[in-house]
Amino acid sequence: MKKIFVLIVLFCFSNILCTQSQKISYVQKFANENHEQIGYWFITPALIADTKKALANIDSIASKCNYTMLFLTAREGADFYDLKLLHPFFKQLVAEGHRKGIKVGLQLWGNYKDKTMEGSQRMIVENEVTLDERGSASFTAKARYIRFADRLLKSDLFKVYAFKKTGEGFYDPATLKDISSSCEVVLPDKATVQVSIKAGAALKGQTACIMTQQYCSQSSMWDDVEIKGFTEAMTTFADIPFDGFALDEYGNKFIERIFDQRTAQPFRGRWYSTAMAKAYAAETRKDLAKTLFDGRYAPEGKPEVRIAAINAYMEFMRKGALRVETAVFHKSREIFGKNIFSGIHNTYHNSLINDEIWANGIGWWTAPRAYGQTDEKTFLPTQMGVAMSHPMNAMYNQYYDAELSPVVVKAIHDLRYGIRTHYHALNDKRPLRFDLEFPEAIDSINKIENCARLLNKFNPSLPEVKLLVIFGMEALSNWYPNDADRGVYDINDQLGIENKALEIWKAGYLNALVPSDLIVNQTLTIGKDGKPVMNGHKFDAVLFLNPQYAREPVLKFLEAYQKQGGKLMIEGKADRDFKGKLIAARFKSIYDKATVRGYQIEGLSRLGLKKNFLPDGCKNEDGSYVFTDLNSLRTGRTASFALRINGDKYTGEYKGLAVLAADKKTGVKKFAAAGCKSLSRNGQLVLSFSKPVDFYMEKKNGILQMTIADGKRSATPLINKL
Numbered sequence: 126m127k128k129i130f131v132l133i134v135l136f137c138f139s140n141i142l143c144t145q146s147q148k149i150s151y152v153q154k155f156a157n158e159n160h161e162q163i164g165y166w167f168i169t170p171a172l173i174a175d176t177k178k179a180l181a182n183i184d185s186i187a188s189k190c191n192y193t194m195l196f197l198t199a200r201e202g203a204d205f206y207d208l209k210l211l212h213p214f215f216k217q218l219v220a221e222g223h224r225k226g227i228k229v230g231l232q233l234w235g236n237y238k239d240k241t242m243e244g245s246q247r248m249i250v251e252n253e254v255t256l257d258e259r260g261s262a263s264f265t266a267k268a269r270y271i272r273f274a275d276r277l278l279k280s281d282l283f284k285v286y287a288f289k290k291t292g293e294g295f296y297d298p299a300t301l302k303d304i305s306s307s308c309e310v311v312l313p314d315k316a317t318v319q320v321s322i323k324a325g326a327a328l329k330g331q332t333a334c335i336m337t338q339q340y341c342s343q344s345s346m347w348d349d350v351e352i353k354g355f356t357e358a359m360t361t362f363a364d365i366p367f368d369g370f371a372l373d374e375y376g377n378k379f380i381e382r383i384f385d386q387r388t389a390q391p392f393r394g395r396w397y398s399t400a401m402a403k404a405y406a407a408e409t410r411k412d413l414a415k416t417l418f419d420g421r422y423a424p425e426g427k428p429e430v431r432i433a434a435i436n437a438y439m440e441f442m443r444k445g446a447l448r449v450e451t452a453v454f455h456k457s458r459e460i461f462g463k464n465i466f467s468g469i470h471n472t473y474h475n476s477l478i479n480d481e482i483w484a485n486g487i488g489w490w491t492a493p494r495a496y497g498q499t500d501e502k503t504f505l506p507t508q509m510g511v512a513m514s515h516p517m518n519a520m521y522n523q524y525y526d527a528e529l530s531p532v533v534v535k536a537i538h539d540l541r542y543g544i545r546t547h548y549h550a551l552n553d554k555r556p557l558r559f560d561l562e563f564p565e566a567i568d569s570i571n572k573i574e575n576c577a578r579l580l581n582k583f584n585p586s587l588p589e590v591k592l593l594v595i596f597g598m599e600a601l602s603n604w605y606p607n608d609a610d611r612g613v614y615d616i617n618d619q620l621g622i623e624n625k626a627l628e629i630w631k632a633g634y635l636n637a638l639v640p641s642d643l644i645v646n647q648t649l650t651i652g653k654d655g656k657p658v659m660n661g662h663k664f665d666a667v668l669f670l671n672p673q674y675a676r677e678p679v680l681k682f683l684e685a686y687q688k689q690g691g692k693l694m695i696e697g698k699a700d701r702d703f704k705g706k707l708i709a710a711r712f713k714s715i716y717d718k719a720t721v722r723g724y725q726i727e728g729l730s731r732l733g734l735k736k737n738f739l740p741d742g743c744k745n746e747d748g749s750y751v752f753t754d755l756n757s758l759r760t761g762r763t764a765s766f767a768l769r770i771n772g773d774k775y776t777g778e779y780k781g782l783a784v785l786a787a788d789k790k791t792g793v794k795k796f797a798a799a800g801c802k803s804l805s806r807n808g809q810l811v812l813s814f815s816k817p818v819d820f821y822m823e824k825k826n827g828i829l830q831m832t833i834a835d836g837k838r839s840a841t842p843l844i845n846k847l
Contacts, residue, residue: 147829147845153836155578155819157193160496160519161228161466162574162581164192164561165550167200172552173214180221186551187225189567191574194228194466195551196371205233206354208361216365223366230369230466231362235449236354237378239344240278246346246377248339248394249283249417253332256287260328261321266337268316270381270394276342280318282310283338283397284414287324290332291425294606298424300331334418338397341379345398346445352452359460369466370457374473374500376446376485383480383613391613395420396442396483405441413438428606429705436674436703439602439616443486446471454493469547470498470523477601478618487598490514490639491646496521498547502535506626508544509590509637513662514648518543518586525549527557533569534755540573540580540782541743541753543587572758575819576782579797582821583784586746591734592636593657593664594629595649596622597679599641599703600671620671625696625724629668632726633736635743636668641675644682651682655689662746666692666732670724672699672712680711687718692732696724742766749786749795757781763802763817778802780817793847797821804847811846822847 164186172179186192197218199205215231222229239245250269254262271277287304288296304324311319318337344350359370383392395417402413419434454467471492473484481487489499489511497511497520512520522544526532536546548570551561559566604610604617612618626638643649643659652658657667669683672695680702687693699712721728737743741764742752754764763778771789780800787793792806800817803810814820819834829847833840 146827148831149841150830150832151835151838152832154575154834155582155821155832157191157578157581159581159584160517160545161194162192162545162577163194163196163521163547164190165232165523165547166195166197167550167552167554168197168203168205169201169552170203171201173203173210176214176217179214179218182552183218183221183225183227185562187222187227189562191571191578192227192548194230194368195222196230196232196369196468196547198232198373198550199234200552205231206358208358212361212365215362215367219365219367228368228466230371230468231359231367232371232373232469233355233358234373235343235375235378236351237276237343239342239350241344241350242279242340243399244345244348244350245278245340245398246343246379247283247397248341248379249397250337250339250394251421252335252337254322254335256322256324256328256331256333258326258329260324260326260331262333263322264320264335266318266320266335268339269390270392271339271341272379272381276379277315278340278342279312279315280337280339281312282308282318282320283336284418285320285322285336286334286418287328287331288334288422289330294422294431295425296332296422302328304328304333334421336414336417339394341377343377343379345400346377346449347398347404348400349452351449352456355449355453356456356460359457363460367461367465369468370453370461371466371468372450372453372471373469374485375450375471376473377483378473380480380483386613386618388613391611391615392480392483393615395438395615396445401442401445408441409437411437429701431605432603432674432701432705433703435603435605436599436705439482440599443482443488443602446485447488447491450488451493467494468496468498469521470500472499472501472503475499475501475503477596477622478612478614478616480614482602482616483614487640490643491648498523500524500547504623504627504630504638505542506594506630506636506638507623509542509588509635510594510639512543512587513590513637513659514639514643516660518584519545519581520587521545521547523547523549525553525558527559529559529563529566529569533573536570536573537576537753537755537758537781540577541741541751543585543745543751545577545581546573569758572781576753576758576799579799579819579821580751580782580784583749583795583797585749585751585784585786587662588635589744589746590635590637590662591665592629592634592668592729592732593649593659593666594626594636594638594668594670595641595644596620596638597641597669597671597673597675597697599674599676599679600697601640603674620697622670625670629726629729632729633738634729634734635737637662637664641679645676645678649682651685651689651691655686655691657686657691666694666720666729666734668694668696668724668729671697672715673697674701674703675699676703680708680715683715687715693719694721694724694728694732695719739768742768747786748788749784752779752783752785754779754781757800763800774807775805777804778817791824793822793824795823796847809846810844812842813844814840815843816840
């Protein structure tokens with residue numbers, strides 16, 4: 126009897142201890158934490174003219190939607206550089222947003238209507254003619270490759286070089302001569318340059334390369350006009366407590382869109398400006414005009430001259446947009462404070478092989494941001510690379526479509542991989558778009574963002590990615606000397622870089638795609654353990670795609686990685702480096718030592734890599750797991766997940782999203798789920814509810830803290846063995 130009494134006492138005491146170590150809190154709904162929930166808001170002249178309507182719009186957004194931050198963007202002819210008009214308007218909007226618990230950011234467009242000729246961005250285009258018996262020729266050049274006719278300000282002659290041609294793309298260097306002064310020019314209209322060459326009989330039969338320049342209505346990225354314009358606007362608004370500042374798709378946007386990969390009229394222009402030439406000379410001690418010529422022609426027997434010129438030009442040209450982005454990033458933090466949200470994406474048309482390189486230099490991985498940011502249908506491997514090349518443990522993808530469904534599908538799927546959606550756009554009245562305030566959009570997006578709030582509260586790391594796919598930016602930028610590789614946009618578009626990374630992903634191997642730029646700027650290094658590391662993200666293996674024309678730091682990286690036993694698959698050959706120097710023997714040594722030679726999906730297992738076998742989930746670097754399911758949000762029926770952690774099998778029922786962290790000793794350490802119904806460990810229920818509830822729990826400092834979204838405080842666990 127005494128033993129029974131002792132057992133009863135011990136049982137009661139243990140229950141008291143258990144009760145004391147648990148804490149249950151109730152909320153109406155989960156507040157957002159850690160990462161903003163962002164909507165893009167179109168500000169139109171009509172809204173600016175009706176401040177009351179704009180303020181009421183904020184109230185409506187706050188009451189109906191889950192956004193915690195709105196970025197203001199000028200649309201339908203609104204001019205955010207009308208500083209006197211916009212200052213009081215913005216001040217009221219920001220104040221009202223803050224009253225409603227919504228942060229407000231400002232987005233500015235570049236100055237795409239600058240008609241200042243000398244400082245404008247110019248496009249250089251070449252044409253060839255043969256000089257007659259008198260060393261004369263006439264040619265009429267028409268402006269080409271400009272996307273918008275109204276953005277062309279003027280066309281003029283740039284340079285004319287004469288030489289004896291010895292073959293396609295080659296010349297006798299002893300004959301090269303600048304004959305620009307021997308030309309007469311007539312400019313009948315802004316798109317036409319009529320050139321009459323009178324170089325003298327001594328040059329008869331020679332070839333003349335006529336280089337024309339097309340002035341565009343955008344300030345050069347290589348002087349400070351753009352930077353000063355952004356700074357002036359920010360300074361005027363400095364007394365307004367904006368919570369964020371952003372540039373959107375900043376870059377050269379005037380290049381013709383070409384969708385036909387077999388077009389007979391591919392893009393063959395190149396950017397130039399006076400300030401760019403000055404900066405190029407200061408950095409390289411070379412003349413930019415001559416480099417442009419060398420990028421089209423080489424002395425007989427010296428292809429390395431053209432190789433080096435193309436490489437040097439493309440590397441430098443790609444820095445222009447980043448130069449402005451970086452300066453504006455620092456200015457915005459000086460003016461509005463270091464805690465502002467810096468945005469947004471600098472992706473433009475989201476591909477390595479379209480006009481992107483000419484628009485922004487494909488600087489997606491190097492844009493100065495706390496969060497990696499992309500837009501639209503950027504591939505997941507690219508997004509993982511962009512995310513991991515930035516400091517934060519989440520990233521944003523701005524997305525819109527002609528209809529709601531694709532946005533919903535992508536937004537919930539992206540959460541699985543730590544990607545939050547920046548929704549585009551509120552007050553969007555355009556054809557083939559939808560307004561985020563449409564009832565159907567509000568309902569669907571709120572469900573997804575409810576899931577995002579739980580993910581934000583859990584705040585896991587980015588996905589566990591063991592394979593780093595590095596592509597040679599140098600090889601992408603330079604097709605020469607293989608004409609078959611010369612793409613529509615004058616780069617090597619035959620490499621299939623993104624397609625390979627995506628194929629690997631679909632085969633079950635998560636991977637992060639990054640350019641060789643990150644080796645050169647030392648974002649990507651080799652850790653003490655011999656593994657590649659980038660912002661603290663460590664990788665077990667490397668696939669290097671297309672090493673042709675690699676810069677010296679890239680070659681040294683590969684050599685050092687192999688020396689430390691790194692697992693490397695390498696695709697493509699390299700016979701010359703960035704400067705055109707022959708490196709066949711050096712590269713052969715790298716290639717021969719590779720773990721796997723040549724791109725092959727079946728060879729990935731030889732790198733020690735394992736597939737992701739979770740059809741609806743993803744493991745994160747911190748050991749947690751994220752599961753997502755769209756159908757459960759649409760139908761209201763719970764979805765289920767199942768996985769093993771350290772030998773223990775966990776299963777659960779949820780709606781939309783579930784996140785779990787557990788170990789052998791503690792069991793469930795942290796768990797969050799939208800529409801949580803149950804959680805089991807090794808077939809035994811450890812948590813269950815009579816009805817699905819939004820739920821969060823965490824074991825912290827010896828206390829089990831649970832939060833349940835239930836304003837009535839009636840939802841209690843039927844079973845709680847956490």
